[in-house]
Amino acid sequence: MVLHMQVYERFGDLSIWDRIGRRLDWYKGVSLNRFPAKYLIARYTDAGNSRAFADTDVGKHMEIYRKSARSFKRLKKSVLQGQKLSELPVPEYSLLDLARDITSNMLRSCIFCRWRCKVDRVEGKRLGACMLTDESRVSSFFHHTGEELVFRGTHGSGTIFFTSCNMRCLFCQNSDISRDRFNGVPVSGKDIADMAMQLRNEGCHNINYVGGEPSIHLHSIVDSIWHMGNEGSKAESPFISSGIMVVKQDHFPYPYRKEFSEHDGFFNVPILFNTNMFLSLEAMEILRPLVDIWLPDFKFGPGGCAVRLSRTPWYYETVTSNLKKLNQWNEDVMIRHLIMPNHVECCTKPVLKWISDNMNDVPVNIMAQYRPEAFADPTSRDFNRRAQDIARKPYQSELDESWNYAEELGINYREASFE
Ligand code: SF4
Structure with missing residues (x-):
């Protein structure tokens, strides 16, 4: 077991960290449990009065969210200066609560991605480009050992594969997952959190939300993060039902250790968002205080290739505008x-x-x-x-x-x- 921990800790000593530049410093710090993940900071960020949610005006919600995100930034700064979250009171209504409420409301007129279909996914009578209702399905979850070294490390990237996509790439290498919306098993946010907690406590260096495309499952992903933020520290060993375990792809007996995920008494893991970047600006803003490291694809240039090969209009302008946002942030x-x-x-x-x-x-x-x-x-x-x-x-x-x-x-x- 000691040897296992030593191997695990070698992740922080990989020489690639010195060579890859400073743009991954926050992610590395969270992965090594030196910093709390952003979702924990969001849990301690006061979002004011929850009564604001009596109506469901998305514009108003986003206004409140942006305002609270500014408080988040201030808190993150003090965390970097040594403030312990455990010494702070938990607000009555946090930015993390707000993120969950907004995404749940947004499902009634979905604008998770650039298609902005505005269909009611709860009712499910009309479907958008992703062909999804409010149900999310996971095709598999496992320790991914094929991702970049900073993500796979010594114990793998804790990957959760969602079904369906909002693009239609003719060349998709996961087309069994991205084109078959009934692939995998239906999951709640809590199920996804349990998968994530299992993977992290088995040593994964991050939780890697991927698909298909994860942003079309924004409500379920944010809900899973909410569960990790609010209930993670209580989880000794999450109970995962056999119906969910059928999609765990690796059954190598990884030792289950809370030390892999512990920061200041909280369950801690960096959130990695592995995306085609065809998100709406609202989705980007909601994810900003929750995602620790972004892994966007940038496939096509400004010509007609995205439309011909992926049936995706507005591709280049959407991806570049979203990337600019990440850079500005x-x-x-x-x-x-x-x-x-x-x-x-x-x-x-x-x-x-x-x-x-x-x-x-x-x-x-x-x-x-x-x-x-x-x-x-x-x-x-x-x-x-x-x-x-x-x-x-x-x-x-x-x-x-x-x-x-x-x-x-x-x-x-x-x-x-x-x-
Ligand atoms: S996720 Fe995107 S494609 Fe799916 S309904 Fe919402 S806006 Fe449309």
């Missing part, structure tokens, strides 16, 4: 870009140039692992002619050209791309 971020065949000029280069011009110090993983899948697989009966240009792996020359361009621009890409 000084959030911990790592960007992923997948090099696709025949898309170096129209997508890879404009994406890298934008990153270089706007957030040059952010670590970027420029990924080489594209392979034609789903409707882009020329050997499949489902092959779609619109995917003709991406029906092969990228050539080595395309990979080299992309990395050389990143080098020329001086982007921080080496550590994340070549581990």
Whole structure:
């Protein structure tokens, strides 16, 4: 057991931390339990009078949320100066409560993502682009050992895979999950929190909400964070029903230790949001005081590729505007870009140039692992002619050209791309 803890603690000594830059400092501190996760700070941020929720005007809710988020910032600053949350009174109505109420109300006229469908997902008579009602389903949860080193560490990234998506990528490598909204098992926020607590107490370095796309499950995710913030410290060993355990993908006997998650008596884990970045501004703002590290995808340049290959209008403007927000908020971020065949000029280069011009110090993983899948697989009966240009792996020359361009621009890409 001692050996196990020693291996675990080596995560903080990995040399990659010295090389990757300062943009992940907060995440690292929370992961090592030196700082409380943001959701704990949100739990101690006073959000005033809950009666504001007698009506369901989203604009008004967001106004209150923004105001409380300013108090959150002040509290986070004092936490960094040594203030212990356990010494503070728990407010009657916290920013964390407010986040849960807002997302639950928003489901009645959904604007979680840029589609802004405004459908009533509780009623479920009309569905939006994600085809979801208020039900969230999880396809699997497990220790992910294939993520970037700063996320997988020594014990894996605590990954929770949600079904469905708000984009329709012809080449999706998880299309069984993203296109099948009935995949996996239905879950409540409490179920998701139990999964998260299990993974963290088995040593995972973060909780990695992914899909499909996690933002379309915002209400369930925020609810799960609420449960972690309010009930996490009480959980000796969360009871997870057998109906949920069927989707736990790894059954390696990881030792269950509260030391993995303990900070100042609280259950603590960094929240990682692994997203296609096609979120609404409101979703971004709600997540800001809850997410410790953002892992956004940036796939397409400003031309028509996003519409042709992913049936996603307003892609480039939405992603760049959301990334700008993260930068302005000084959030911990790592960007992923997948090099696709025949898309170096129209997508890879404009994406890298934008990153270089706007957030040059952010670590970027420029990924080489594209392979034609789903409707882009020329050997499949489902092959779609619109995917003709991406029906092969990228050539080595395309990979080299992309990395050389990143080098020329001086982007921080080496550590994340070549581990
Ligand atoms: S999550 Fe996005 S796609 Fe789904 S209903 Fe809401 S706005 Fe529409």
